[in-house]
Amino acid sequence: xxxxxxxxxxxxxxxxxxxxxxxxxxxxxxxxxxxxxxxxxxxxxxxxxxxxxxxxxxxxxxxxxxxxxxxxxxxxxxxxxxxxxxxxxxxxxxxxxxxxxxxxxxxxxxxxxxxxxxxxxxxxxxxxxxxxxxxxxxxxxxxxxxxxxxxxxxxxxxxxxxxxxxxxxxxxxxxxxxxxxxxxxxxxxxxxxxxxxxxxxxxxxxxxxxxxxxxxxxxxxxxxxxxxxxxxxxxxxxxxxxxxxxxxxxxxxxxxxxxxxxxxxxxxxxxxxxxxxxxxxxxxxxxxxxxxxxxxxxxxxxxxxxxxxxxxxxxxxxxxxxxxxxxxxxxxxxxxxxxxxxxxxxxxxxxxxxxxxxxxx
Numbered sequence: 001x002x003x004x005x006x007x008x009x010x011x012x013x014x015x016x017x018x019x020x021x022x023x024x025x026x027x028x029x030x031x032x033x034x035x036x037x038x039x040x041x042x043x044x045x046x047x048x049x050x051x052x053x054x055x056x057x058x059x060x061x062x063x064x065x066x067x068x069x070x071x072x073x074x075x076x077x078x079x080x081x082x083x084x085x086x087x088x089x090x091x092x093x094x095x096x097x098x099x100x101x102x103x104x105x106x107x108x109x110x111x112x113x114x115x116x117x118x119x120x121x122x123x124x125x126x127x128x129x130x131x132x133x134x135x136x137x138x139x140x141x142x143x144x145x146x147x148x149x150x151x152x153x154x155x156x157x158x159x160x161x162x163x164x165x166x167x168x169x170x171x172x173x174x175x176x177x178x179x180x181x182x183x184x185x186x187x188x189x190x191x192x193x194x195x196x197x198x199x200x201x202x203x204x205x206x207x208x209x210x211x212x213x214x215x216x217x218x219x220x221x222x223x224x225x226x227x228x229x230x231x232x233x234x235x236x237x238x239x240x241x242x243x244x245x246x247x248x249x250x251x252x253x254x255x256x257x258x259x260x261x262x263x264x265x266x267x268x269x270x271x272x273x274x275x276x277x278x279x280x281x282x283x284x285x286x287x288x289x290x291x292x293x294x295x296x297x298x299x300x301x302x303x304x305x306x307x308x309x310x311x312x313x314x315x316x317x318x319x320x321x322x323x324x325x326x327x328x329x330x331x332x333x334x335x336x337x338x339x340x341x342x343x344x345x346x347x348x349x350x351x352x353x354x355x356x357x358x359x360x361x
Contacts, residue, residue, distance in 0.1 A: 057082040057118050058198040059127055059143065062165045063190035066091070069179025072338060075190045076181055077106075078139060078169060080116045080127055085255065087111040087129060089137045089171050091181065091339075098286030101241075101264035103337050105175065109133045110255030118143065118197050123161065125197055132253055136174075141167040141188075143197055156202030164188075165195035175339040208233075210306040210313045210359055214269055216278055216294055217353040218325045218333070218345045227292065227333035227345035229280060231268035240268045242282045244335035244343045260343060262335035264288040271356060278323070278354050282333060290333035292345070294352045297322035311361070318356040325352030 063075040072093065080087040090106035111132040118125035123145030133139055143165050151158035165188040172180050188195050213232030229242040243263035250256040264286045270279040278294040297320045306313045325346075327333060332347035 054201065056198075056200045057116050057125075058196075058200065059116055059118075059125065059165075060196055060198070061193050062188040062195035063092075063193035064169065064182070064186050064188045065190055066181040066186075068173070068177060068181060068339070070177035070338065072177075074181070075193065076169065076171060076186075077193075078127065078141065078165075078188070080111070082113045082116045084113060085110050087115055087127075087133065087139070089133070089139065089169070091171070091173070091178070093338075095262075095264075095287045099264050099266065099283045101262060101287040103262045103287060103335075103339070104260075105173070105178075105339060106259045107136055107171070107250075108257055108259070109137070109253065118161075118199065120159070120161075120199060123148075123163065127165075133256075134253060136172055136250065136253065136256060138168055138170040141165055141169060143195060145197065151198075151203055152206060153203035154206050155204045156200075158198060158200045158203035161197040161199070162194050163197065173339065176341075178339045208308050210308040210315060212358050213355075214271060214278075214357075215353075215355045216269060216280065218292065219350055219352060225335075225343040225345050227280075227290075229266075229269060239265070241265050242280060242288055242333065244288060244333060244345055246343055260337065260340045262287045262337050262343070271354075273318075276320075280333070287337070288333065288335050290327055290331045290344075292325060292327040292333055294320070294323040294325050294354050296324040297351075297354075299354075306359070313359045313361055316358045316360065318354070318358075320354040321351075323352045323354050325350045 058081045060079045063077045066074050066076045068074055074091045074093045077090045077092060087109045088106050090104060092102060092104040095101045095103060109129065109132055111129060115129060116127050125143035127139055127141040129137055129139030143163055145161040145163040148159050148161045151160050166186060168184045169186040170180060170182040211233050213230060215230045216228060218227040225244055225246040227242065227244050231240045241263045243261050245259060245261035248258045250258060264283055266282050276295060276299060281291045282288045299318060299320045302317050304315050306315045327347040332344045334342050334344040336342055
């Protein structure tokens with residue numbers, strides 16, 4: 001799995017928690033700050049024309065191999081845009097015991113827009129966390145573009161610069177077994193995670209919005225560990241996963257928080273349209289275990305037209321934001337994480353969400 005998939009899935013819980021019927025699938029077309037868009041044309045090594053001042057900068061896909069205090073191997077990631085509240089530093093690892101899955105811990109900081117800079121004429125950029133990430137993280141990195149490509153946009157434009165990223169990157173996890181990772185001299189050369197700097201001038205990427213999918217969430221509040229899942233398609237690849245995630249506000253620095261989550265690839269949820277029951281199962285010994293059902297509540301439906309690949313479809317959305325979520329005794333959907341222990345979604349009845357999108361010609 002690549003880093004962009006981890007981040008996209010980590011966003012599932014809040015998206016499900018606040019989804020409403022808007023005439024489009026709640027998860028379709030969701031963009032992540034770590035997703036690199038499809039590109040066309042050969043890579044070039046010379047600098048592109050200077051981007052307009054209104055362009056949005058994004059540094060992403062950057063990861064470095066590190067080891068935590070417990071001896072485990074992780075990828076340490078950084079990402080940012082030149083907008084406020086967007087600098088993130090995190091740890092992620094792939095887990096194969098009991099089924100393919102992953103564990104991720106991500107710290108988000110309230111940094112000024114000036115934390116990220118990039119000069120398109122020289123291909124040189126910087127990322128500096130300063131006091132906004134202290135004492136949790138020290139970020140002082142230098143980016144150098146080695147090639148660039150134009151992204152595929154239906155309108156607007158975007159240039160994707162691939163390059164090198166290195167410098168000081170230190171993360172004090174304050175997690176049992178985590179310790180402090182990184183250091184004064186870190187090179188972000190994690191396999192399949194070459195750093196990218198995106199210069200976006202209103203690019204609207206071509207998206208297949210005619211995607212069928214089923215998603216669920218155990219809660220609509222986001223205040224406790226939540227279970228969620230998706231059966232659908234990401235970047236043309238079929239995915240079925242269940243995850244547990246929680247958000248923890250940090251006492252320092254101001255505005256910072258950490259998200260902990262683990263997920264496992266599993267069989268898709270079973271939806272019984274006649275009874276209105278969604279059944280979810282995970283694994284017996286993987287990083288996420290347990291099962292649950294969602295039923296009752298008020299079901300709302302809507303349809304909307306959709307066109308992709310020159311073909312027209314009718315999308316059918318079935319959504320229930322007041323479903324009763326429950327797990328059998330002793331079988332709550334639970335993440336068994338290395339650095340934060342067990343994260344269990346509430347097993348007792350609670351208000352969950354069901355979102356089902358199907359297509360017909």
